[in-house]
Amino acid sequence: MSALTADQRPSSTLPHVRIQPARGLLDLDLAALWQYRELIYILVWRDVTVRYKQTLLGVAWAMFQPVATMLIFTVVFSVMGKIPSDGFPYPVFLYAGLLPWFYVSQALSRGGTSLVGEAPLISKVYFPRLILPLSATIAPLVDLVLAFVAFLGLMAWFGILPTWRILSLPLFAALAATITLAAGLWISALYVKYRDVGHILPMLIQLWMFVSPILYPVSKVPESWRALYAMNPVVSVVEGFRWALIPGFEVDFTMFLPSLGVVFVVFVGGLIYFRSMERTFADVI
Amino acid sequence: MSDIAIKADCLSKHYRLGAASRQHNTLRDHLMHRLRGLTRWGGGRQESNPSFWALKDISFEVKRGEVLGIVGHNGAGKSTLLKILSRITQPTTGTADIYGRVSSLLEVGTGFHSELSGRENIYLNAAMLDMRREEVRRKFDEIVAFSGVEAFIDTPVKRYSSGMYVRLAFAVAAHLEPEILIVDEVLAVGDASFQQKCLGKMEEVSRSGRTVLIVSHNMTVIEGLCERAILLEKGRVAKIGNTHEVVEGYADAIRGLAGTEIEAxxxxxxxxxxxxxxxxxxxxxxxxxxxxxxxxxxxxxxxxxxxxxxxxxxxxxxxxxxxxxxxxxxxxxxxxxxxxxxxxxxxxxxxxxxxxxxxxxxxxxxxxxxxxxxxxxxxxxxxxxxxxxDADYYGTGKLCPPGWEANGVLVRYRWEAGETGSTAALPIRARAS
CATH class of the missing domain: 2.70.50.60 (abc- transporter (atp binding component) like domain)
Structure with a gap:
């Protein structure tokens, strides 16, 4: 019976945990993350399930939202605003950019609020806190896949056939996930301490959309600003998505380098900041 | 050495007083503070945050299979100690070695999501308490049977009554089989039958050779369940050892507090x-x-x-x-x-x-x-x-219905019932005080 388990097991086989003040800058404790991998899985599953519970359309929303946005933006920016799209059909051009952007904005707002949103949990149960922004970053990937299916329909409508480049899409999706996780680490940890973040975050997301080439092509950005522009990692993601999805779309891959550097710095910095703040989450939240 | 479940060595936890109000909870406060610090203008003297040690140099050992009580006044550091041992917050200094999986009954219902069904919440809650999906699947029927909500297992828990909710949550926690169980004053909440269930579970757990840590203000519970206890006073271990002696010490401390300290x-x-x-x-x-x-x-x-x-x-x-x-x-x-x-x-x-x-x-x-x-x-x-x-106030052996305890105040009363049907009303009298 259950009674056997505890008493007859020698101590050596019992999990041993040493509780002590955390030290070191980057003590990731990947072992703990691995031990709690099922929690990551189940939180992702929860986020996806809860999002479409008690809705009529269910997961169809994940397709309907970007498609509707694409239609509206096409009317406003292409038909009325005459924004160029490097010679590609504007709806396809736009949707290929909206696809990763919907993911980034969603993962960002969910990841940023992931700690404060689970405050009761943090003050009552132990688990590696990193799991919260991490699972919040993973969950919207499901929506991304669904929105991608809708994109295939759009391509069929315009009679465009995908090329082998489409295989590189997971790579760019991974880049998008890394970017949002990097930002999410900072934002979620800052949010615990400063509730201002709740007001800043929606503004930040909106601003970020306009400094990314979603509605307009990179060619519209003045040459002298390109170097600065390339620091925005979302530029790489959007350009990467377009390159992978639209046959004949050309990308200057040297533009990717500065943004990869930015992502790396923000990501490592975010990990260090998150880990150092983690010690006080339960006391401050 | 091999039969130790918990070994705490000089655990201390430092808090800034008034952390909630004094901390710069908005960026503006923070920036203003920094700015003032830089310029030292406008009365920008360095304010020293008053601080205190919620725990100071706590050392003790708990053997496997032992039931240890932790008693002390509010603010003596009991909850902080439990929070450190369950890894929710970190100690400022000191270490604790823990052998075995820890779970605590203070987590009952934490992490339930109202939109999800009972079934889904069992898996969610179990994962949060570090129970493998494998294990949950094995015990699923048992958990559901224990909770008594079989008929509603696929209904979102937001449609549950509070009683069903608590029962389901407790059923999950009760099937955790941790090596170390931490119980923080659960007996102060919930209805009588729930408390009875908690008590029964704790006894069962301790009989099965697991280690239990209990925090309670209820000395009868402590004396009934624990062989050893710790008395915390102002974040320090004031007494440790035989439960009866420690409970005596606690009673003395209450007397002491009501005695000399008010003058100070x-x-x-x-x-x-x-x-x-x-x-x-x-x-x-x-x-x-x-x-x-x-x-x-x-x-x-x-x-x-x-x-x-x-x-x-x-x-x-x-x-x-x-x-x-x-x-x-x-x-x-x-x-x-x-x-x-x-x-x-x-x-x-x-x-x-x-x-x-x-x-x-x-x-x-x-x-x-x-x-x-x-x-x-x-x-x-x-x-x-x-x-x-607690004692039997009404002399009927009954307690308030769950959720109706209000603030703890009891009143004497009686009731009468009458009929207002077509036949002449004959009051039926009954006493219940």
């Missing part, structure tokens, strides 16, 4: 010509007691000392009992029950005699107030703790 209090308001020096809780024979008992007569004695050579007319001495959330439950005041003038001089005491104490078991606080001629003389909030042990 500085957080009082008023003119201060009359000072409260001591509060004692007594039985009707005027013997001091560690705790009052529900439904028994109790005497609350307030000792005072007046400024030398002075006499104070028209005095009013009052004491109120505050609940856990610091709300006033009731006030005892000399002038209300007896309008005869009260004159105070020298030293002395006022006894408030309360027949059949109408409070459920638990921890309460006193607030004291003394005035003369309409001038506040001495007013102390949270002047002393007031412990009440």
């Amino acid at each position: 209090r500085h957080d009082r308001e008023g003119l201060g010509e009359i000072l409260l020096t001591r509060i004692e809780v007594m039985d009707t024979q005027r013997h001091p007691v560690a705790a009052a008992i529900t439904g028994r007569d109790v005497v609350i004695r307030m000792y005072y000392r007046c400024a030398a050579g002075k006499e104070f007319l028209n005095c009013r001495v009052s004491i109120s009992v505050n609940g856990r959330k610091a709300q006033d439950l009731f006030v005892l005041s000399t002038d209300i029950v007896d309008p005869k003038p009260l004159t105070l001089r020298g030293e002395g005491y006022v006894d408030f005699i309360v027949p059949e104490l109408p409070l459920t078991g638990g921890a309460y606080f006193f607030q004291s107030y003394i005035e003369s001629n309409g001038h506040a003389q001495d007013w102390i909030k949270n002047v002393a703790p007031f412990s009440v042990l």
